[in-house]
Amino acid sequence: MAGLHKSEFENPVVNWIDTRLPVFTMMQKEYGSFPTPKNFNYFWNFGALAMITLAIMVATGIFLSMNYAANTSLAFDSVERIMRDVNYGWLLRYVHANGASMFFIVVYIHIFRALYYGSYKAPRELIFMLGVVILLLMMATAFMGYVLPWGQMSYWGATVITGLFSAIPFVGESIQTWLLGGPNVDNATLNRFFSLHYLMPFMITGVVFLHIAAIHIAGSNNPLGIDVKSPQDTLPFHPYYTAKDSIGVCVYLLVFAGLVFFAPNFLNHPDNFIPANPAVTPAHIVPEWYFLPFYAILRSVPNKLGGVILMFSAIAVLFVLPWLDTSPVRSTRFRPMYKPFLALFVIAFFALGYVGGLPPDGPNVVIGQVATAYYFMHFLVVLPLLGKLEKPLPLPESIARPVIRRTPDFSGGGGGPLPQGATAKPMEKS
Amino acid sequence: MSDIDHASVREAITTVGTPDPTKRDFLKLLTGATAAIGVGSLAWPFVSSMAPAKDVLALSSIEVDLGPISEGQGITAIWQGKPTFIRHRTAEEVKLAQSTPNKDLIDPATDASRVKAGKEQWLVVIGVCTHLGCIPLGNKPSDPRGDFGGWFCPCHGSQYDASGRVRHGPAPSNLPVPQYAFTSDTKIKIG
């Protein structure tokens, strides 16, 4: 009996399984009683919402693929067949299409939380980097998924984006041909995109598992950005955060339902209801809304290769963010000088999204270039410099004290050096 | 973080406050039950989407116009992917089929049980040999019909009579009669 886990569960069936494979103990430890900071606000709900969205996307995707045909002569009609003939096919399709948008809304807000509260700072750098990997995989999955209905935007969006690879000097054309399986986007491309679109969400699931495992090593951040110092600062995840998260889930599903049932094509482009036609280019080729900021960055450089490099750099810069930000303080709540810059970053991101959807004429280009400039300046100039120059507000003693007192003590506490654990140093074992 | 003392955590939980059991239990029950209804109704569209789709159902029955089929002739229609023989039997064929004694039949069945009352001249059977699945010959006037005036299977020599009943093996059973009904004197709906 050596090596068997000593299970504390009373139910004999559960106990039998748990001794041989301690999944129940693990669930109890990692989700049941896991000590979670007690001061989470609703921004902390969005990770769970992202996980639920992933589950919804996989479920609807599997059932859609029972009726989808990944062949250029059949794809468009097979999607229409799903919409018209398959029982609840229209529901599966609209949930899946709008689910992609919901996934990005939720993930963008989730990332904003990390930026605002410094969740990417030590010791959570790897958690953040895994998150960026998830974002990249999501973007690849969404891009390939949009090609599958084989509408005009599917075809031409694929043509434009895969065309970017030819910008790579010397090997660009060969890489593009290899990617497409031919000289242009055609049946070979559609088939492999379907295969990879089916595969990638499972890769995402794996990285999500790593992402959460890493969180459970360092522990969650919290709105104050200070470390947990004692059990008084935490609550068991169940029932406190299962209860709180379920509110968020219901509100999220309400928004989702509003889209799916009453405005299912609001975020979609009408041109994608026209079957793909290689001989007719749409007046304006526009990617899905969640790609618009990056599309704007791509178009802000007149040089094709430059635009491609800048677009990929916009994501790449996120990987090194933990090292770019020099502030010893995590949460923007205590960084009054940084707040307006972060606000400016958000405005720049929205501005990029806005011009990304418009034709690249006149003022749109200038706005795009200015916003792109600020995007990179924010990461490469503001974050490194500001951390050294600004004077952060004094941090509270602990999480438990501000919660019980209701009015956080910002002036007293300690006029001298910052309290132990407020700075983003690697966790020390107590 | 992983060194958190579980005992003190448990202590922290209990010192946070004792909930009102009855009120919380009812609320938990109500919420749990409503959530279960929600999840259940979520599952239904997935399950239902796997049932035959509307276009599949639309093809699951066919209408056949019997007018063009003259006496002694037979046609082959395709129903649910299977060849289906429709024969307009002559009066002699009907009489012979009706008077065949059971002892002569490998798979006993009366002719009356295989046709519609008042329309005995029409025989509708699935044209797939019950031995190993070949399509028996006998619909075209030039086809061999075997010794019993019905159908002859070229694969292993099974023979059927004009009621579609097996008379000579190796086939074990009669040609199956699909569900069908007369929608008018000259039209039938199969399936």
Added chain:
Amino acid sequence: MLRPMIVAPMVVALGLLAVPAVALAQGHEAVRAPKQSWSFDGLFGTFDRASAQRGFQVYKEVCSNCHSMKEMYYRNLTGIGLSEEQVKAVAGAVQVPGGTDDTGNAVERPAVPSDHFRSPFANDKAARAANNGVLPPDHSLIVKAREHGSDYVFALLNGYRDPPPGSKAPDGQYYNEYFPGNYLAMSPPLQEGGVTYADGTPATVEQMARDVTQFLTWTSNPELEDRKRMGVKAVLFLTLMTGLTIAIKKKVWKDVH
């Protein structure tokens, strides 16, 4: 909870986002189709079956001479209130490709409800040849395939005008106030009294346009009524669940705050 410095830029940004929904359109000089009110609008919208049936008559007698509707089956027509018998009659009056005879030549046969709508031309090339090189688009999804679909189709059908003073319509093109670029190859399809409605409604151009738009909105969105009905149930249920989960959360957290 939500600090002003977070809320403020979000509000600004969301305000910006509200504009491009319209601006994302083709970016052309044509006028945006005026907003109409349709029976299928809103949370509780339904199709006006009488109007849709009249619209089907317009489609059948006028539009289907050039425009295919490949995704539709005759059996779908029960969705706008035709009976099984009427559907069989409509289908039976149409000849559709029926495979080949025993020598391999293509044959035609009367349609049955499980057939697709008959296409006016055998293929795209034939369609172009018969229409001055222009392909009349398929109508199955036309309302979803155009910005502000229903309003646009209605406006287009009513939007033919004389070219503005000083400009002349190119050969084979017609001026339309709502078509992107203002000139399209389709001649005004609806003429006053061109169709004699089975229910006796006077067939003005506006009436026919309204009816055929109702029909075309249905062919693009046949699931609309089911979808909205389910949506109301889902929203009500989720609102209830939100209330319940808020109540439970407050109970669970009572002694923490």
